[in-house]
Amino acid sequence: MILVKIGGGGDINLPGIAEDLAAVSDPFIVVHGANAVRDAIAEKLGNPTQVVTSVSGYTSVLSDKAALDAILMGYAGVQNKRIVELLQQNGVNAVGLSGIDGRAIQGQRNKGIRVRKNGKTLIVRDFSGKPRSANKELFQLLLDGGYAPVLSIPIIDERHTAINSENDDIINVLQAAFHAEVVLQLIEAPGFLADKDDESTVVPEIRAGELEQREAQVEGRMKRKMLALRKLFEEGAEKVIMSDGRTEHPVRDALAGKGTVIQ
Amino acid sequence: MILVKIGGGGDINLPGIAEDLAAVSDPFIVVHGANAVRDAIAEKLGNPTQVVTSVSGYTSVLSDKAALDAILMGYAGVQNKRIVELLQQNGVNAVGLSGIDGRAIQGQRNKGIRVRKNGKTLIVRDFSGKPRSANKELFQLLLDGGYAPVLSIPIIDERHTAINSENDDIINVLQAAFHAEVVLQLIEAPGFLADKDDESTVVPEIRAGELEQREAQVEGRMKRKMLALRKLFEEGAEKVIMSDGRTEHPVRDALAGKGTVIQ
Numbered sequence: 001m002i003l004v005k006i007g008g009g010g011d012i013n014l015p016g017i018a019e020d021l022a023a024v025s026d027p028f029i030v031v032h033g034a035n036a037v038r039d040a041i042a043e044k045l046g047n048p049t050q051v052v053t054s055v056s057g058y059t060s061v062l063s064d065k066a067a068l069d070a071i072l073m074g075y076a077g078v079q080n081k082r083i084v085e086l087l088q089q090n091g092v093n094a095v096g097l098s099g100i101d102g103r104a105i106q107g108q109r110n111k112g113i114r115v116r117k118n119g120k121t122l123i124v125r126d127f128s129g130k131p132r133s134a135n136k137e138l139f140q141l142l143l144d145g146g147y148a149p150v151l152s153i154p155i156i157d158e159r160h161t162a163i164n165s166e167n168d169d170i171i172n173v174l175q176a177a178f179h180a181e182v183v184l185q186l187i188e189a190p191g192f193l194a195d196k197d198d199e200s201t202v203v204p205e206i207r208a209g210e211l212e213q214r215e216a217q218v219e220g221r222m223k224r225k226m227l228a229l230r231k232l233f234e235e236g237a238e239k240v241i242m243s244d245g246r247t248e249h250p251v252r253d254a255l256a257g258k259g260t261v262i263q
Numbered sequence: 264m265i266l267v268k269i270g271g272g273g274d275i276n277l278p279g280i281a282e283d284l285a286a287v288s289d290p291f292i293v294v295h296g297a298n299a300v301r302d303a304i305a306e307k308l309g310n311p312t313q314v315v316t317s318v319s320g321y322t323s324v325l326s327d328k329a330a331l332d333a334i335l336m337g338y339a340g341v342q343n344k345r346i347v348e349l350l351q352q353n354g355v356n357a358v359g360l361s362g363i364d365g366r367a368i369q370g371q372r373n374k375g376i377r378v379r380k381n382g383k384t385l386i387v388r389d390f391s392g393k394p395r396s397a398n399k400e401l402f403q404l405l406l407d408g409g410y411a412p413v414l415s416i417p418i419i420d421e422r423h424t425a426i427n428s429e430n431d432d433i434i435n436v437l438q439a440a441f442h443a444e445v446v447l448q449l450i451e452a453p454g455f456l457a458d459k460d461d462e463s464t465v466v467p468e469i470r471a472g473e474l475e476q477r478e479a480q481v482e483g484r485m486k487r488k489m490l491a492l493r494k495l496f497e498e499g500a501e502k503v504i505m506s507d508g509r510t511e512h513p514v515r516d517a518l519a520g521k522g523t524v525i526q
Contacts (some may be wrong), residue, residue, distance in 0.1 A: 041308075041336065044307065044308050044309070045304075045307050045308070046307070069341055072336075072340040072341045072344045072345070073304065073335075073336035073337075073340040073341060074336075074340075075340075076339070076340050076343075076344050076359075077335040077336040077337075077338075077339050077340025077341070078332055078335045078336060078340070080339075081335045081339050081361055081363060081364075081417070081425060082335070082425075084361075084363055084364055085363055085419075085423065085424065085425045088363060088366065088419060088423040089422070089423045089424075093365055093366065094364070094365070095360070095364045095365040095401075096360075096361070096363075096364045097358070097359075097364075098344055098347075098359070100344060100347055100348055100351060100359075101344075101347055101357070101358045101359050102356055102357070102358040102405075102410050103351065103356060137408070138358075138408070138410070141404060141405075141408050142365075142404075145400070145401070145404050147365050147401070154344070156348075156351060159352070160348065160351040160352045161348065161352075162344060162345075162348045
């Protein structure tokens with residue numbers, strides 16, 4: 001089993017990824033982002049994506065009703081179905097799912113994000129939360145039937161409400177359920193960069209034991225990513241390959257060990 | 264087996280339908296529209312839905328690339344997932360699918376629509392077509408697993424491209440595959456109206472043999488609907504109930520025989 005996380009940036013080569021995945025013999029589950037598509041839709045609809053920074057320094061998208069609709073349009077609508085279409089055109093019988101379909105990814109809604117605003121600490125409650133478990137039976141039913149699941153947010157909370165969540169955390173619950181041998185993370189960079197502004201500084205190998213130290217050295221979304229990676233190894237991950245999703249053959253390159261191999 | 268076709272108008276009572284469906288003991292497949300949601304999105308995105316009338320008098324939505332994206336956003340995105348969410352909240356383990364997922368609904372792309380423009384006949388080719396078959400195995404896999412499939416456009420064509428299609432025609436290929444005992448059509452009217460502008464003129468019963476004659480008496484979308492109904496009985500339908508989707512309990516009312524019963 002391979003878990004394939006596809007970043008949601010506008011430069012990710014989706015046709016190349018679909019072509020590569022058709023040549024992969026192991027069963028796989030795709031989890032994809034769509035932030036570029038979502039942001040463009042939200043902007044045009046007059047509800048631009050709002051990002052908040054929690055008091056503990058993590059940034060997240062504020063997921064009010066309008067933002068969740070933009071997620072449904074951009075992630076579960078356009079991006080999920082365009083990836084399914086590309087896979088189908090390459091002979092892979094893909095089935096797109098959001099985390100609410102068949103309660104594929106069950107989570108717990110956030111009590112609220114603590115944010116600083118005008119010198120005060122406020123609690124902002126939105127439609128977001130943490131995934132707690134995957135419906136392994138549903139994924140296995142599809143895999144056994146010869147289908148390739150392609151998953152996007154939203155996920156479903158304890159009251160069966162659709163909520164936003166982080167793909168890194170979704171990968172973690174899938175890892176806990178499936179014990180994938182490899183997790184691919186296809187991003188808009190050639191791998192983990194020692195200097196985030198210099199693409200020539202790819203770190204080719206990171207030991208899982210180093211992740212906590214790396215987490216302390218970085219900021220913003222990369223900090224969250226390092227934390228998620230650390231948890232991924234706590235869930236029993238053996239190997240994570242963070243590789244460039246913009247190349248001609250992103251999956252082939254990643255499986256050949258290009259980018260950053262974490263184990 | 265019950266096939267439930269839910270109209271895409273803005274006045275359809277989706278929470279009431281979800282509540283009613285939770286009380287239905289037969290397995291069912293939902294096929295839903297979303298034209299109100301789609302039109303609102305397309306309008307806001309600056310690509311308002313365009314309708315063309317063919318030389319033979321049928322009207323259809325022109326499905327160019329932008330229109331298909333609006334379908335992905337409105338149908339496969341917002342409406343499909345909001346219906347799944349409502350069903351989940353009522354205890355039904357719904358799985359939303361578009362016709363491209365797992366090649367659920369396979370079709371054939373239109374060669375082009377013959378339209379009259381400025382006194383000339385033009386061929387307009389877009390991303391639209393006719394469904395030819397349903398992937399019964401996929402629906403059965405989900406039904407046997409305890410999941411309720413909730414289907415929306417687009418469907419997938421012979422080259423695995425996503426295309427728009429008519430829900431009435433999709434219902435027909437599902438009927439051919441599943442031989443449903445009842446087909447419910449929940450619309451924004453109390454049933455089939457003898458006078459389309461007068462809601463008090465509901466025709467309580469129509470014999471299937473009368474449909475061809477009814478088809479000749481009506482125009483536009485209702486003409487297409489009558490044609491589709493006639494084909495539905497050719498596919499072996501036993502009973503179709505066309506009923507009001509706007510009431511407090513649309514499914515309960517329909518199963519009690521309110522509206523127009525066609526058999």
